Amino acid sequence: MALKPLDIFKLLPKTNCKECGYPTCLAFSMQIAMGKEDLKKCPYISEEIREKLASASAPPIVTISIGKDEEKVSIGGETVLFRHEKTFYNPPAIGTFINDAMNQDEIEKIIKDSANFVYERVGVKMRTNVIAIIDTEKNRFLDIVQRAYPTKKSLMLMSKNVDLIEKAVNTCKDVNPIICSADKENWKEIGKIAKNFSVPIAAKGKDINELIELVGKLQSIGVNQILLFPETDNISKLFEILVCLRRKAILKRVKECGYPVITFLPDLKANNYIKEALYAAICIAKYSSVIILSELKGETLFPLMLARLNIFTDPQRPMATPEGIYEIGNPGNESPVLITSNFSLTYFIVSGEVENARVPAYLVVQDTEGLSVLTAWAADKLNAETIAGLIKKIKIEEKLKTKKLILPGVLAPILGELEEELPDWEILLGPREAAYLPNFLKNLPSSSE
Ligand code: SF4
Numbered sequence: 370m371a372l373k374p375l376d377i378f379k380l381l382p383k384t385n386c387k388e389c390g391y392p393t394c395l396a397f398s399m400q401i402a403m404g405k406e407d408l409k410k411c412p413y414i415s416e417e418i419r420e421k422l423a424s425a426s427a428p429p430i431v432t433i434s435i436g437k438d439e440e441k442v443s444i445g446g447e448t449v450l451f452r453h454e455k456t457f458y459n460p461p462a463i464g465t466f467i468n469d470a471m472n473q474d475e476i477e478k479i480i481k482d483s484a485n486f487v488y489e490r491v492g493v494k495m496r497t498n499v500i501a502i503i504d505t506e507k508n509r510f511l512d513i514v515q516r517a518y519p520t521k522k523s524l525m526l527m528s529k530n531v532d533l534i535e536k537a538v539n540t541c542k543d544v545n546p547i548i549c550s551a552d553k554e555n556w557k558e559i560g561k562i563a564k565n566f567s568v569p570i571a572a573k574g575k576d577i578n579e580l581i582e583l584v585g586k587l588q589s590i591g592v593n594q595i596l597l598f599p600e601t602d603n604i605s606k607l608f609e610i611l612v613c614l615r616r617k618a619i620l621k622r623v624k625e626c627g628y629p630v631i632t633f634l635p636d637l638k639a640n641n642y643i644k645e646a647l648y649a650a651i652c653i654a655k656y657s658s659v660i661i662l663s664e665l666k667g668e669t670l671f672p673l674m675l676a677r678l679n680i681f682t683d684p685q686r687p688m689a690t691p692e693g694i695y696e697i698g699n700p701g702n703e704s705p706v707l708i709t710s711n712f713s714l715t716y717f718i719v720s721g722e723v724e725n726a727r728v729p730a731y732l733v734v735q736d737t738e739g740l741s742v743l744t745a746w747a748a749d750k751l752n753a754e755t756i757a758g759l760i761k762k763i764k765i766e767e768k769l770k771t772k773k774l775i776l777p778g779v780l781a782p783i784l785g786e787l788e789e790e791l792p793d794w795e796i797l798l799g800p801r802e803a804a805y806l807p808n809f810l811k812n813l814p815s816s817s818e
Pocket residue numbers: 381382383384385386387388389390391392393394397410411412413
């Protein structure tokens with residue numbers, strides 16, 4: 370049973386010191402009760418009280434890690450219904466399936482595509498995260514598991530054969546495979562495997578009541594890594610179940626509903642990959658944690674991953690690129706230096722235009738807390754003093770014979786000041802729009818002129 374804000378408040382120090390970022394202990398306790406804050410933010414809570422409050426502060430949806438090494442991802446762990454209330458934390462794992470009736474070439478292609486579809490956007494690598502393997506009693510299930518295992522992606526092991534599941538889990542347990550799935554008949558037997566190997570298991574049910582009942586049974590034998598797997602071939606019904614599960618978990622704190630949810634899109638029989646991509650987009654926004662597509666196609670996978678990236682970024686914190694020197698096109702000691710802010714979109718637009726110019730250059734990115742150039746200047750986070758300080762700190766002049774610094778055109782008001790701060794540098798005012806950079810850089814007079 371979740372604690373109420375006043376129950377939590379009674380256990381807090383009540384000094385209203387504001388160190389947690391809230392004006393009062395009561396305000397902090399309300400956030401904890403809603404699962405929106407972390408107890409660690411109050412440095413004055415004793416270990417004993419922390420343990421007491423742990424259940425109240427745990428996210429209403431259990432977090433589960435799947436995959437291994439660089440392929441490891443977390444799913445679940447959400448605390449709100451809507452992104453604008455705080456943020457969504459863990460993007461859904463996306464992948465496709467292999468059926469053991471497929472021929473060898475098809476199987477190899479899916480494994481290869483799952484590993485090779487990697488896109489980079491605003492410094493983030495977007496990739497697939499899971500491969501579902503379906504046993505149709507062709508006696509190839511274990512062989513496919515062994516072949517897919519080196520991808521280090523989590524494997525969703527879909528078989529009705531409990532012995533086979535046990536052998537498969539033993540083969541790939543370190544990628545934290547998802548056993549798929551427990552149902553009314555097999556839950557005890559298959560649940561024990563999940564418990565013994567400490568891997569996640571999917572509970573499959575036709576509606577919320579069936580799911581809740583099955584989760585209760587799995588919990589009763591000590592299984593705690595559970596995923597919910599609604600079984601339907603209808604997108605409206607699926608959508609309704611996804612929303613109801615999330616509402617029950619967040620608003621009513623129904624523990625049996627507080628687990629990540631799998632959607633297996635081939636069951637919906639969209640018969641059209643564009644239509645299926647639309648279904649997948651719905652499931653990304655509301656509220657799937659694992660999404661299995663019928664196939665991986667770049668033209669739908671990339672937009673889906675982009676939608677996932679956009680929905681699962683913190684709306685209160687702009688995406689930022691690390692501060693530092695970025696070399697574009699193998700620059701030398703006479704190459705110009707450009708300066709910009711660390712708002713990721715700004716960085717990618719500017720670096721893209723410098724690449725288009727085919728003029729080797731250094732791009733210096735200043736930490737402006739994710740603000741764009743003009744906003745950072747208005748907020749006094751990007752000015753002559755900060756730029757000069759950064760140029761000196763990173764010692765870029767050690768790479769240069771001629772010191773030529775290009776200032777974004779919108780920073781014209783600080784040109785004179787910057788010249789005073791960096792007397793050894795030639796400061797040039799660049800264009801106001803990044804789109805004009807290629808032309809500007811191509812026509813830059815060389816140092817000998
Ligand atoms: S840091 Fe702790 S003691 Fe201080 S206001 Fe927040 S909850 Fe209260």
